[in-house]
Amino acid sequence: MSTELVVDVKKQVQAALEEVKKKTIENVFFVACGGSSALMYPSKYVIDREAKKIDAHLYSSNEFIHRNHNKLGENSLVILCSHSGNTPETVESAKFARSKGALAVSLTNVEGSPLAQASDVVLKYEWGEEANAFTTNYSVLYQLVFGVLKTIENNDKFALIEESLENLQQVHEKAAELYKGNAEDFGQMYKNENIIYTMASGANYGVAYSFAICILMEMQWIHSHAIHAGEYFHGPFEIIDQETSFIILLGLDETRHLEERALEFSKRYGKKLIVLDAADFDFTGVREEVKGYIAPLVLNYVLRTYADRLAEERNHPLSTRRYMWKVEY
Amino acid sequence: MSTELVVDVKKQVQAALEEVKKKTIENVFFVACGGSSALMYPSKYVIDREAKKIDAHLYSSNEFIHRNHNKLGENSLVILCSHSGNTPETVESAKFARSKGALAVSLTNVEGSPLAQASDVVLKYEWGEEANAFTTNYSVLYQLVFGVLKTIENNDKFALIEESLENLQQVHEKAAELYKGNAEDFGQMYKNENIIYTMASGANYGVAYSFAICILMEMQWIHSHAIHAGEYFHGPFEIIDQETSFIILLGLDETRHLEERALEFSKRYGKKLIVLDAADFDFTGVREEVKGYIAPLVLNYVLRTYADRLAEERNHPLSTRRYMWKVEY
Structure with a gap:
């Protein structure tokens, strides 16, 4: 660099x-x-x-x-x-x-x-x-x-x-390479979805929020909502069924247990689950003491490749807008 | 009492x-x-x-x-x-x-x-x-x-x-009475919706959140998301069109401007808008200095009547659950 x-x-x-x-x-x-x-x-x-x-x-x-x-x-x-x-x-x-x-x-x-x-x-x-x-x-x-x-x-x-x-750039690239096939599958399998929820907790919740409101709602006009993995069991989980798709993030911070619990339940009653697990990534160069803090950055980077594949498959570029920067608001 | x-x-x-x-x-x-x-x-x-x-x-x-x-x-x-x-x-x-x-x-x-x-x-x-x-x-x-x-x-x-x-009870009852027709219309007109967003800011955001995750997702299995009225213009608003329904709350607190702006925009590009405006309510007995703080309580009470009408029209009681208290989680 x-x-x-x-x-x-x-x-x-x-x-x-x-x-x-x-x-x-x-x-x-x-x-x-x-x-x-x-x-x-x-x-x-x-x-x-x-x-x-x-x-x-x-x-x-x-x-x-x-x-x-x-x-x-x-x-x-x-x-x-x-x-x-x-x-x-x-x-x-x-x-x-x-x-x-x-x-x-x-x-x-x-x-x-x-x-x-x-x-x-x-x-x-x-x-x-x-x-x-x-x-x-x-x-x-x-x-x-x-x-x-x-x-x-x-x-x-x-x-x-x-x-x-x-050392983050190399972690990003290795993670994206590891999940390359998953990102392609995501684009192909979910291109016709009308709604895709995202879910995470702790340091990773913002990444789920960003993907929901910026990528899915803003750039793809797909309905979405970032669900907090702890709140899931107190309302939102009643929505899951075999037809409802969820992107579930697993980070490496102290709240990972919440994300794992949400995934475990979702596996039992849902089918359309897209899982990104930071435990799969190679964090060489990242210090153990701050891995939990770094994980959301890597999840965010990998998710961007998911966005690219989705946009490509849907023939709806991420730059497309109907209101933002185009009309008064 | x-x-x-x-x-x-x-x-x-x-x-x-x-x-x-x-x-x-x-x-x-x-x-x-x-x-x-x-x-x-x-x-x-x-x-x-x-x-x-x-x-x-x-x-x-x-x-x-x-x-x-x-x-x-x-x-x-x-x-x-x-x-x-x-x-x-x-x-x-x-x-x-x-x-x-x-x-x-x-x-x-x-x-x-x-x-x-x-x-x-x-x-x-x-x-x-x-x-x-x-x-x-x-x-x-x-x-x-x-x-x-x-x-x-x-x-x-x-x-x-x-x-x-x-004096809150009488404010609640008068507000619900005033919006009785609106609540009935809501139940009838929106009973077949697949997704209903809610929106508010400031003291009222929690009420929008509660209606989204507890009433719509949990009790009615309708897709939802509580959008912050200020965040709306930085992503979520790209989702609105003539087919997408939004419940928009207008409170009386210092952030009311955000809710008004979101409503004004939504009126231009959306059609299915359900508006609850606390300025319509009779707050007799509530002190001027705390009206902004009391408004979300009244909005919440009125929204519950909306939930009742919706459940009735959909023949889906608010007490129905498929997972909560029924399966392990």
Whole structure:
């Protein structure tokens, strides 16, 4: 991978941490919309488990502004993300955060974008098939979050996560190669489905959420819903039958038991089950202590290949939209 | 309403607050599953907006245990709920909370149930058509939550909410009467739908979630998903067309703008829209300052009449299950 970009990402993260050091951060707000919000779910999981003092909250941008959380203030770090840097609610959220005295750190693919301009610190991430995983959104966010935990609370996992992320690209590629046949089968077998549920828990729930709302609903116009694997048994599981399809994710974090239980039940009463199990992947280069945190990133990467195969089989490119960016809203 | 039960509820809440006073509470965890979890969403909204110091977190019971939030400890108040008091994950959560030194306060309909036995304090709520709204789950939880805010932070809304809840039953009944025709139309017009989405934001999102997973998926085997009205424009809205049905809730809280925007867009591109607008209801007896917090309770009550009409038209009683309480899981 390009050493230059790696060095650049590390420099950017260090610059953000320098700003964090100047404040007394008591809580972190993760603020974004849609897929950019989904990518923050694992980071909330990390802070929930790792932080001794800092609290983490996650809100969709417009909810963040109007809910007006009473503890948002000068001791808050607000982490925002918008790929284009153009999402109006997220740009407004950055302004709102700063008006309350908070430190606004934004991730975006577009330097100089409105979000970049509205923020105290900007982290530019890479994107697309050429980009090395170390320089992409999930990785940059993790470097920031573990960096914050190290800076404020002396948490010891920053070096472990940085080393693991440097090796992430090869984990991604090996996992996608291993599941290549499965992805092709998925495209062929599920191309005519009207509804496909997704399911996960813990650090992986955001990946299920993203696939449901961004890939299936937005890009394929297929009905969907991300079901929390623990909530499954308290309502949603009554929907499963031989005809209803479920994508079930199994991660490697502390909630894996919930996902396994949901899968076990689904196998008994359902038939159309698409299972992605991170335990199948080769995590060479990823440190044992952070595997559970890294798993959702790999699941997300592999799922993207599922999306590609589905779009191909349905002859419905992932870029097709009828409303987004096309009509007023 | 029965003065005896009202006095009893108030006594129970005061007894819980006496226990709260003995501790130094820094955060509140809302822990339950399915519908019992959904009823806690408005309370998280309340704490987010009202609390100066206390943080609020909400997790499905099994996620709560396995995620193992690092700030759960002896300065935590864990509020749990299970209607039967029998939900294994929630009973385990109470034990887990107490093992960490937290104060476990549980709501249940069944005195002496396993959850009641596993908790430090038990609040028994009433249930069913005979029960006055003041004595039911949403109301008892609000009395507890506003009581905690008063006890710990001198928040001044406890008396306002108590007075408003004492008048809630009549608000419920008038609202249901006003929407009676709409509920009948809903049952007749939507009885053959395969999928019905629900949508809301802020204090009302939990009500949309509950209707989606408990009423539609669990009790009617109709596909569903509760879409956050702010997230709608970042993925889910691509699904709407003339054939796709949406129940859209409009509350009275600070996020109402999000719900209005979602409705306005949906009107342009959709046709099958079921709208429940709390602004139509007569809130006499509810104090202006807490109307936004009370609205989801009324929306929930009215939606239950929608569920009744739908079940009736579909000849599929709300009590029908194929897996829940019937098979192992």
